Every structure is written in structure tokens, then in C-alpha cells.
Amino acid sequence: MNHPTPAAVLDEAQRSAQAVPQFGDTLGPDVADAYAVQADLVRRRLDRGERLVGLKLGLTSRAKMLQMGVTDVIWGRLTDTMRIPDGGAVDLGTHIHPKVEPEVAFLVERGRATAVAPAVEVIDSRYVDFRFTLPEVVADNTSAAGFVVGAWQPVTPEVANLGVLLEIDGRVAQVGSTAAILGDPRRAVDEAVRLTAGHDVDLPESWVLLAGAATAAVPLRAGAHVRAVVEQLGTASLRAVA
Ligand code: 0L1
Numbered sequence: 001m002n003h004p005t006p007a008a009v010l011d012e013a014q015r016s017a018q019a020v021p022q023f024g025d026t027l028g029p030d031v032a033d034a035y036a037v038q039a040d041l042v043r044r045r046l047d048r049g050e051r052l053v054g055l056k057l058g059l060t061s062r063a064k065m066l067q068m069g070v071t072d073v074i075w076g077r078l079t080d081t082m083r084i085p086d087g088g089a090v091d092l093g094t095h096i097h098p099k100v101e102p103e104v105a106f107l108v109e110r111g112r113a114t115a116v117a118p119a120v121e122v123i124d125s126r127y128v129d130f131r132f133t134l135p136e137v138v139a140d141n142t143s144a145a146g147f148v149v150g151a152w153q154p155v156t157p158e159v160a161n162l163g164v165l166l167e168i169d170g171r172v173a174q175v176g177s178t179a180a181i182l183g184d185p186r187r188a189v190d191e192a193v194r195l196t197a198g199h200d201v202d203l204p205e206s207w208v209l210l211a212g213a214a215t216a217a218v219p220l221r222a223g224a225h226v227r228a229v230v231e232q233l234g235t236a237s238l239r240a241v242a
């Protein structure tokens with residue numbers, strides 16, 4: 001009997017909201033191979049009718065890079081079904097052990113950022129206990145699970161260093177700065193272009209880029225109201241329903 005491929009295993013884990021063990025030696029240490037698994041994984045979603053709407057960067061802060069022992073950021077693909085309307089609900093029944101992190105998003109048109117917005121990313125590793133190696137998280141589409149984008153604004157130089165709060169039920173859970181994202185989140189666009197060169201990524205003319213987290217991620221609990229507040233840019237929010 002043929003064993004299911006890593007992409008098939010991760011696809012089923014996401015669809016059934018059941019965590020799977022890490023692959024260990026099956027996946028291999030090569031990040032290029034892991035991106036091929038990610039492409040296969042997301043292709044399965046597109047074949048079921050989802051649309052590619054953008055990209056995300058991960059491990060964009062010095063703290064996360066040191067934690068993972070890496071020197072380069074990673075990237076994943078965003079589809080339309082991951083998008084949650086601002087203020088909308090996330091069904092916890094369709095996730096394994098989701099976490100939320102405050103980010104900024106860019107609207108990218110013809111290779112440049114034409115607008116910026118506060119955002120919340122929902123990450124949900126498909127691996128048991130949210131534990132993975134770098135190739136494993138790349139294969140798992142960098143834990144991408146959902147995202148909310150607030151109101152779009154013009155991109156100004158101030159975006160380089162704005163205060164960020166992650167609020168849960170009206171209480172401050174995390175404090176950070178947009179400067180934690182690559183030193184300046186505006187670098188995310190060039191990084192995304194560089195990282196995806198040579199990959200088969202068929203983006204629409206106007207697409208969303210989640211630039212990275214401004215603080216550590218926080219577990220998403222049933223009933224929680226989550227709000228990212230970015231100085232000068234405003235808010236993006238969601239609530240978790242059981
Ligand atoms: O968006 C992110 O920075 C997450 C990247 C993958 C690592 C994780 O799941 O914490």
C-alpha cells in the first residue's frame with residue numbers, strides 16, 4: 001500500500017482539525033523540498049475551488065529567528081477561505097490549537113505596497129503540540145490558518161516604527177512595535193518578491209501581504225475577543241466561537 005505524501009497528511013490534518021506527528025526523517029532537511037510540499041499542499045486547496053489572495057512572511061522578528069536558529073524568513077500562501085471579515089468569527093471547531101498574533105498587512109500592486117492596514121494572523125500548526133522543525137513548518141504552509149485585515153491606509157514612513165498592542169477581551173496581552181517586523185515592515189514586499197522568485201506563485205494583480213508578527217503569538221481561547229491596535233493605523237479584530 002502507498003503511504004500518503006506529506007502534503008496529503010497535512011491537508012487531511014487541516015481539514016479534520018486533527019494534529020499529526022512530526023515527519024522526522026521522511027521530510028528531509030532540505031527547505032527547498034519543504035517548499036515543494038507546501039506548493040502541493042496549497043494546490044490541493046486550489047483544486048477544491050479556493051483562490052490564492054496573497055502571501056505571508058513568518059519568523060520575521062529577531063526573537064523568532066533566534067528561537068528557531070534560522071537567519072532567513074519563511075513564507076506561505078494565503079487563500080480566500082482564510083480571510084475573516086474585520087470583527088468576524090473564527091470557528092474553533094475547524095482549528096487544532098490556534099494562536100493569534102498582531103501584524104501589519106500591505107496591499108501589493110505591480111510589485112509595490114499601495115496601502116497598509118493593521119491585521120491579526122491566526123496560526124495553527126498541524127503538528128502535535130505546535131512543535132516542528134524549519135522544513136516541517138515550511139511544508140505546513142508556515143502554520144497559516146486565517147487572517148483579518150483592518151482599514152487600508154496610505155503607506156507613510158512612520159509605518160517603520162509604530163506601537164502595537166494585542167488585546168484579548170479588552171486587556172493588553174502583548175505590546176510591541178512594527179519595528180520588530182524585519183526592522184521596518186516595509187521591507188516585507190521586497191523580501192516576498194525575493195523569496196518567491198523561481199516558485200510557481202500565481203498571484204492576482206492586487207494581493208495581500210502579511211508582513212509578520214509584531215509580538216509573540218497568544219493561544220486563541222473560546223469566546224475571546226481579539227483586537228490588534230496599531231498606532232496611527234487603527235484596529236483589526238476577531239472573536240473565537242466554539
Ligand atoms: O506567522 C508566523 O510567524 C508563524 C510562522 C511559523 C512559526 C509558528 O507557527 O510559530
Ligand code: MG
Nearest residue numbers: 058121212213
Ligand atoms: Mg504571522
